[in-house]
Amino acid sequence: MKINENYLKMPGSYLFATIGRKVKAYQAANPDAGIIRLGIGDVTLPLAPAIVEEMSRASLEMGTPEGFHGYPDYEGYEFLRSAIRDHDYVGRGLEVGLDEIFVNDGAKCDSADLSDIFSRDCKVAVCDPVYPVYVSSNALAGRAGDYIEEKERWSGLIYLPCTEGNGFVPEFPEETPDLIYLCFPNNPTGGTITKEQLQGWVDYANRKDAVIIFDAAYEAYISDPSLPRSIYECEGARTCAIEMRSFSKNAGFTGVRLGFTIVPKDLVRDGVSLNKLWLSHQENKFNGVSYTIQRAGAAVYTPEGQRQTAEQVAYYMNNARTIRQGLTDAGYKVFGGENAPYVWLQVPAGMTSWEFFDQLLERANVVGTPGSGFGPMGEGYFRLTGFGTYENTLAALERIRKM
Ligand code: PLP
DSSP: OOOGGGGGGSSOOOOHHHHHHHHHHHHHHHHTTOOOOOOOOOOOOOOOOHHHHHHHHHHHHTTHHHHHHSSOOOOOOOOHHHHHHHIIIGGTOOOOOOOEEEEEEEEEHHHHHGGGGSOOOOEEEEEEEEOOHHHHHHHHOOOOOOOOOTTTETTTTTTEOOTOOOOOOOOSSSSSSEEEEESSOTTTTTOOOOOOHHHHHHHHHHHTEEEEEEEEETTTGGTTTSSSSSGGGGGGGTTTTTEESSHHHHOOOGTTTOEEOOTTOOEEEEEEEEHHHHHHHHHHHHHOHHEEEEEEHHHSHHHHHHHHHHHHHHHHHHHHHHHHHHHHHHOOOEEOSSSSSEEEOOOTOOOHHHHHHHHHHIIIEEEEEGGGGGGGTTTEEEEESSOOOOOHHHHHHHHHHHH
């Protein structure tokens, strides 16, 4: 019997585990330090009342003979898919059919599993820095080659640098990829992509017969109306793009777990509809999301749910803008934080991301995330998030200013 040796190739320590270890050690040595965490990608506000009420109602309904629901549909209940279609797509003039929506338990699983429907030898392009799941899932599937420690890169992946120079939007690579992961608004840089730039990638993918996996987990944070909230706003995206969305950051579902993926029927490769392949994936590897949670998700689309969740997004965005402004005033060069909950700051010259992490922890008792943890091009940068409380955000900024 042989194991999947790709698991052994994974680089040693997971970013957030290392951060956790360092913070724990510091806390043990300095029990009175009031540590403020602005490194987390998790939300902090409680669920909105409209969601809690519907979740409670649906739970009670499950306890009645008429309201009991067993195994859910693989694709998600029609009431939720209709709400998604009408509100997020058709209501915005975009063509997406009910049978192109696949409800899931959050975007992480699909961002890891979507590559299952593509050949083992397809060439994958990822942004650098990047949400680590796109990289690790392809590495575990044997599609990323070997991890080269000195370069902090996988030999078989195409890396698309996202730098200050290109406004954190990648350029087309020299080598042609088959699968391209794009995420906008971006985690970790907080960068956005214009409609023209995204259209460029859609045209590129159609020209090269490539497929884009577009992660729109943070679309709710876009306030600039000129920025695309869905890749399907671009002409031709239905023949080259899969889109992922999540309820985690727009409605606080990080602990509830709900998301969805759009696989258009027009997306055909090797003469096969990818929609059919993904349905087959879900039928064979997934048993659906609970009725109660899908009802809670549908409550997000009610007028009350919309109002309450928009208030939460506005709260986090106010934090992000406050961080951006506070750091700018303190003399830092800062990116993001305008249409994304993430602020990406340049660490002082001569320091690495991890050295800045240590300094911030020890001198300001503030925890952030070193940019190098998201890829080599993240070195020299640092991520702070707007997901804390407003009071902690202000207190952290004051400490950073003093530092
Ligand atoms: N995609 C990106 C870019 C993320 O940053 C995250 C979570 O932080 C996810 C997907 C996962 O979201 P979910 O909670 O829906 O699994």
